[in-house]
Amino acid sequence: INGHANVPQRFGSLGMWVLHQRTQYNLMKEGKDSPLTSNRCKKLESIGFTFKCRPTYLSWDQRFQELVDFKKIYGHTNVPTSSGQLGSWVNNQRTQYRLYKEGKHSLLTNDKREKLESIGFEFKCRPTITPWDQRFQ
Template identity: 30%
Template sequence: MSVSVSVDVLAVRWESMFVALVSFRDEYGHVDIPRSFCRGAGASLGAWVHRQRSLAAAGTLPADRRERLEAVGMRWSLSERTTGIAAFAAFQCTEGHGLVPHVFTTADGFPLGTWVQSRRRQWANDPVNTVRLWPELVDLGFVWQVRDRDAAWDAGVAALTQYSRDHGDLAVPHWFTTADGLQLGRWVDSRRVEYRTGALLAARVEQLERLGMVWRLRLPADDPARQRREDVHFAQMLRRVQAWSTQHAGQLPAARVVDSDGIAIGRWLIRQRQLHRDHRLTTDRVTQLNAWNRAWSCPPGSTST
């Protein structure tokens, strides 16, 4: 009798969760629910859906339940979700921001730009629940609402014009940020990506070319101007890392750490470690880093030998 009651309880729970799943599908138009999702009557709906996928993968999900789940739109693999999150994180790490051009496709063919736009449209329709459905993107600092694009364009052009007046060229280093916080180097890099992919409007191409834009800028490594700018940038970033470390009892900044000005000092230090491992960091820069903290080349949490 107790076994029968136990089976009945499990069956009732399964039916209850299935009803919650149907309700979710009716509200959102899909059942691609992250494992962490919790809400109302389906308090652990995300975990329950994950369990059904695990059972299906193991071949132990009853055929009638599998058919019912497929009838409401269940997808047994969420590889696109995983791929999208991973691709966005990689883009963000490489570019230093998450403003993916809408035509951007990864090297392995994933349409990341389209995927990101879909997330923003989802947020525009239901901000509260979209944030709850995508905790991974929240953790990555995903920007759900991009500011007015025309205003952003005008601000970028104005900053680039001023840079040209101050420096005599448009060879903006990737790291360059204006006094008011505009990441001009990254803005220029994004425009070059759009130009190469044909996504930049002809009028805007003409506007930048009137300023003297060079679309495929490649300064040689031994160019004196490039070396001076890189040396200045290195010194500035090292001072920022030192200041942060002093304020935090000598700790090394982890990957996602930014300083009080929002500068990604954690990513910068990771880059220096990578260059050092590849024997591409100059002796002078290694000496400066060692003079600050000889443990700089060891990631936080690791132990040096």
């Protein structure tokens, strides 16, 4: 359905089953008893199953490219923070921008800021709150 066999643990029983396969694989590789046979490993590998699944570190430019790809699909750069690592990265760019605007130490260089601006990145996605007195008028 999703084009991969990398199921997160949070996906209920399927996620737990995938975790169990990886645990059994590690036991097998260590020469310990495991119900996972080489035949089962081959079957899992034939569908793209990855036994060693650690999140990889992506550079700023790689995350930026993910954001460009996200925008091509969804038409905007407002990635929800609940959308995994890209959402966290986008949130961090906004935090770094706020620090930059406040004159504090920020990891957001001018080059990075300009790249984000070039794709229409919104550094402030929350609407500005109009003071009560202005609304009253």
